[in-house]
Amino acid sequence: MYQFNFQPVLDNLDLLLYGAWLTVRLSLMAMVLGLVVSVLGAVAKTSGIRPLRWLIDIYVEVIRNTPFLVQIFFIFFGLPAAGISMSPNVAALVALVINVGAYGTEIIRAGIESIPQGQIEAGRALGLSPAQIFRYVILKPALRNIYPSLTSQFIYLMLTSSVVSVISANDLASAGADLNAQTFASFEIYLVLTILYFLLAFGFSTLFSAIRRAFFTYPAGR
């Protein structure tokens, strides 16, 4: 009969909680930077410039059709051969931003295309500048429309970020791996890690619904 031993986990709970904080920080940074990449990508994709659109298409398709694990191996181990080397933590952030940027580009593009042409014409008729039209008439309503898919992609990003532990970037999963190497209480450690990730996902989803209530509940109209 297997003897459960949670003592090593309880003794080192502070290490795991610190790891959880690192995962939160890494994910938040990747979400913010990823959102920037996504908006830029979506703007480039909906722009009239052909080569730019093709470039974005290739980026989105390559990232969405290869595993994140291979992407991070390529960035961390492969790019130094091309003269670009990064520390594990930087490589982890870069890989996450590139990854979520591809999914985000597709999501935001769909949002922008969901805005009826008449709404943009109405903005022009009101004498708004192109930048104002983009910000108030296209981007904000588009973000509201796609908010649920964008935030669930962000939560998925946080869960995926556990993979950065394979290049020993600092996060919750690698805190668990370190503890496992010292204590060998494998099942107990990964059980607690899984619970912590679950709580983090719950926390992010609570945060995202609070943000939705604060910013995206103005009258939608018809």
Place this chain on the structure above:
Amino acid sequence: MIREFSSADILFIVSAVRWTLILSAIAFLGGAMGGLLIALSRTSHSKALRRMAAGFIQIFQGTPLLMQLFLVYFGLAVVGLPINPLLAAAVALTLHASAYLGEIWRGAIEAVPSGQTEAATALSLSYPDRMRHVILPQAMRVATAPTVGFLVQLIKGTSLASIIGFTELTRAGQIINNATFKPFLVFGTVAILYFILCWPLSLLARHMEARMRRAITR
């Protein structure tokens, strides 16, 4: 000892594709069975079944696949089974796929208008007959595109099995990289192979989705 990267290495990597495909197939078939159970429980009349299925989905969609793999891998020892990477990966990916497919198919079942259920009940069809002949065939039309889309996610997910030591495509790449130290070439090749597996499926999913949208608006 570092040796040159040769055509034999490429052959080794390419032949590892079969393990990625086998693992994906096992997880997809297992996940299809599990997913059907989850979707039926999620849409059943029993509150307890609905709650249990919802909890299952929430746990597997709210935790990283990597943690699920580790838990099953080390969990085998807990239940007294020998530790086996293929078994652990197959079980974890099957559970993972069951949750995601269950949620996709729940949506598809709920998309069938309730009048269909009422009409079938009025014709005094039993629950199995109602599901088999009325609801599921209609739900299947809605479900195919997202199911193919999930298959792409599942194939990519099998790469994580390399972390618990199962030699599929990604791990084959790591092995060759350790011997030849040509990471750019090796992981580039691995990425291209995944792309060749996944891209046609992505295109198919998009094509089916567009066709369905046209069918609905018509």
